[in-house]
Amino acid sequence: MRGVFIINGQRKEIEFAPHKRLLDVLRENGYTEVKEGCREGECGACVVLLDGKPVNSCQVLAASVMEKEIITVRGLGTIHKPHPIEEAFVEAGAVQCGFCTPGMIISTYALLKENPDPEDDDIKRALDGNLCRCTGYVKITKAVKLASKKVKKDGK
Amino acid sequence: MGELIWFFPKTVEEVKDIITSREGVVPHGGGTGLLRGDIKRYRGLLDLGKLGLSYITEHNGFVEIGAMTTYGDVVRYFKKKDSKSVLYRSLVDSATTPLKNRITVGGSIAYFPPWSDIMGSLFILSAEVFLTGEREGWFKILDYVSNRGLYRKTVILKIRYNKDKDTGYSAHYRAVRTRVDHPAFTITLLVDIKDKRVDDASIYVVGTKDKFKKLTAVEKEIIGKKASEIDTEALNVDNVEFYGKPQFTSEYQKALFEIEVKRKLREVLESVK
Ligand SMILES: Cc1cc2nc3c(=O)[nH]c(=O)nc-3n(C[C@H](O)[C@H](O)[C@H](O)COP(=O)(O)OP(=O)(O)OC[C@H]3O[C@@H](n4cnc5c(N)ncnc54)[C@H](O)[C@@H]3O)c2cc1C
Ligand code: FES
Ligand code: FES
Numbered sequence: 001m002r003g004v005f006i007i008n009g010q011r012k013e014i015e016f017a018p019h020k021r022l023l024d025v026l027r028e029n030g031y032t033e034v035k036e037g038c039r040e041g042e043c044g045a046c047v048v049l050l051d052g053k054p055v056n057s058c059q060v061l062a063a064s065v066m067e068k069e070i071i072t073v074r075g076l077g078t079i080h081k082p083h084p085i086e087e088a089f090v091e092a093g094a095v096q097c098g099f100c101t102p103g104m105i106i107s108t109y110a111l112l113k114e115n116p117d118p119e120d121d122d123i124k125r126a127l128d129g130n131l132c133r134c135t136g137y138v139k140i141t142k143a144v145k146l147a148s149k150k151v152k153k154d155g156k
Numbered sequence: 157m158g159e160l161i162w163f164f165p166k167t168v169e170e171v172k173d174i175i176t177s178r179e180g181v182v183p184h185g186g187g188t189g190l191l192r193g194d195i196k197r198y199r200g201l202l203d204l205g206k207l208g209l210s211y212i213t214e215h216n217g218f219v220e221i222g223a224m225t226t227y228g229d230v231v232r233y234f235k236k237k238d239s240k241s242v243l244y245r246s247l248v249d250s251a252t253t254p255l256k257n258r259i260t261v262g263g264s265i266a267y268f269p270p271w272s273d274i275m276g277s278l279f280i281l282s283a284e285v286f287l288t289g290e291r292e293g294w295f296k297i298l299d300y301v302s303n304r305g306l307y308r309k310t311v312i313l314k315i316r317y318n319k320d321k322d323t324g325y326s327a328h329y330r331a332v333r334t335r336v337d338h339p340a341f342t343i344t345l346l347v348d349i350k351d352k353r354v355d356d357a358s359i360y361v362v363g364t365k366d367k368f369k370k371l372t373a374v375e376k377e378i379i380g381k382k383a384s385e386i387d388t389e390a391l392n393v394d395n396v397e398f399y400g401k402p403q404f405t406s407e408y409q410k411a412l413f414e415i416e417v418k419r420k421l422r423e424v425l426e427s428v429k
Contacts, residue, residue: 001162018160019195041188042336047254053228054254061187061195063162064203107253128336129252 003066007031008075016062022048023057026072033074033102037131044130047103048072054110056129073102076109084150085109085143092143096134103130108144112151118144161200165207168288168313174202175289175311183311185224185263188255202311204262209313220316223262227274231256242326242346246277249328252336262312268301269338270363270401273330275301276344279368280326280358281317288313301367324348324356325427327420331363331412333403339363340401340409343417347378349428354378354386359421361413365397374417388422 001018004011007026016025023046026034034057037045041059048057049071077083082090085108095101104127111118111126118126123144132140163181165171174181180199184190190201209222212233221230227247234244250273251259264274265285275297284294289310297315300306326346330339341363348356357378359371373394378386398409 018162021191041252041255044252044254050257053257055258056254059186059188059191059255059258061184061191061201063201064184064187064205110253126253129254 001063003063005062005066006069008071018063020062021058022050022060022062022065022070025062026057026070031072031074034072035099035102037099042131043100044103044107044127045100047106047130049075049106049110052110052113054107054129071106073105076105083109084154085112085147088147088150089140089143092139092146094135094139094143100130100132100134104132104140108147111144112148116148116152118148158199160196160198163200163202164205165202168207171202171204171207171311171313172288172292174200175309183262183266185260185266186226186258187263188259189263189267189269204260204311207313209262214319217319218316219319219322220314221261222314223260223312225261226257227251227259227261227264228253228256230261238322240326241322242277242280242328242344243274243322245326246273246328246342246344249330249335250274261315265297265300265312265315266307268367270341270367271338272362273328273339273342275368276328276342276360276362277326278315278317279360279370280344280346281321283315283317285312286314286316287311322346325424327424329416329420331404331409331416337403340404341398341413343413343420345417345420345424347421347424349383352384352428353380353382354425359417361396361417363398365399369394369396371396371417374421378421383425383428386421386425388418388425391418391421393417 002015004013035045037043039058041056046057047054051069077086085105089095107127107130123141163174181202182198184201184203204224209224211222213220231247234241278297283297285300286294287310291306291310324346329343331341332339343361345359357375362368371394393414398406400406
């Protein structure tokens with residue numbers, strides 16, 4: 001089947017099999033920044049924004065989100081023009097292997113949109129669907145707090 | 157087997173026509189339950205995303221929730237409106253933030269897994285489901301889950317419950333190893349207090365051998381008593397059996413269940429001023 005997806009602000013017409021998950025459709029079409037971990041909704045490596053809300057793209061059938069707005073981590077910032085959240089993650093040392101980072105950044109972005117001044121508990125809750133096997137979460141929590149300051153300053 | 161066909165109805169009439177006339181076509185809510193199985197075994201999926209079924213309204217004393225409303229929508233709504241609501245208490249810690257944005261109320265009722273966080277509260281609230289398809293109209297949730305005839309070739313369009321049902325002290329327990337685990341079972345309770353006495357009580361455990369059970373023995377024992385005089389440790393808890401699950405053995409669940417019913421009840425009764 002063919003369908004239009006609005007990915008990172010661009011309309012994309014994509015041919016895909018009707019049983020495909022959004023995760024696979026994205027990765028097969030070059031959006032490899034969306035990571036595949038468990039494929040079961042447990043790890044959060046595949047999290048993207050769907051109409052502004054974080055979802056596990058491995059738990060979404062692609063056909064059901066045609067014409068909807070999808071934002072991957074690449075839609076927030078680039079290597080030359082990083083988003084303040086991305087800068088904060090680097091500065092706080094919250095990235096080790098980096099596999100969980102795209103999902104973490106997306107979940108942080110969604111949190112700060114809703115709550116620009118999150119407490120520790122709000123951060124734990126918002127990032128509860130994102131697992132990290134490297135950092136132990138302390139630096140990730142610090143990064144989110146730093147990001148909160150940066151986003152407020154930059155108005156993003 | 158042919159290629160999976162998607163249907164995107166825009167009216168309830170189309171939904172009814174498709175679900176009653178086509179074999180092997182099932183509704184698609186959030187897709188999180190459907191994806192646990194082999195999606196290719198279906199001939200078609202009837203997507204409910206274009207029918208305006210994502211809403212929560214309150215009118216004529218009823219709270220009405222569209223079938224496509226997600227757990228996340230419910231939590232956001234009640235966090236602002238009434239964080240004491242039993243639905244809020246049941247869903248706030250369920251699954252994870254990104255999953256909550258996908259799991260729908262309608263899909264969760266139809267799917268009703270043993271780890272369901274929503275069903276206990278819907279039983280307590282005596283919720284009703286509105287169906288279209290081979291059966292139409294409002295049906296009691298308890299009838300819906302026990303009568304396959306209501307499930308086959310029907311689609312849940314919305315649910316409702318009387319607001320007056322949600323006025324007491326509520327609590328929800330999840331038998332989990334970590335907060336984001338699937339619960340092995342859940343206990344949901346709502347206690348109504350008048351003049352410091354238990355006026356009414358409704359307690360359900362979900363995830364048992366019989367899928368779920370109403371704890372009538374505990375309810376009977378506490379109704380009419382002064383909240384401060386109830387010795388929760390001395391309560392005779394209903395006999396409930398569990399299947400062994402990957403996370404806990406059946407014996408462990410039984411022991412945990414008895415402890416946690418008493419503990420949650422004590423917490424609720426102690427919060428009565
Ligand atoms: C990793 C993970 C963890 C989870 N943890 C929890 C948890 O802790 N607590 C909890 O409560 N849930 C949890 N869930 C959700 C639960 O397991 C189900 O996946 C979910 O309730 C199904 O809802 P859905 O909207 O995705 O339904 P779908 O997958 O779309 O559908 C499920 C079934 O219901 C049918 N259906 C869908 N919508 C309707 C409708 N409107 N009318 C009639 N039939 C319909 C479908 O045909 C299908 O048979 C978890 C899910 C995952 C993936
Ligand atoms: S790959 Fe989607 S949650 Fe793990
Ligand atoms: S940095 Fe390696 S998984 Fe998080």
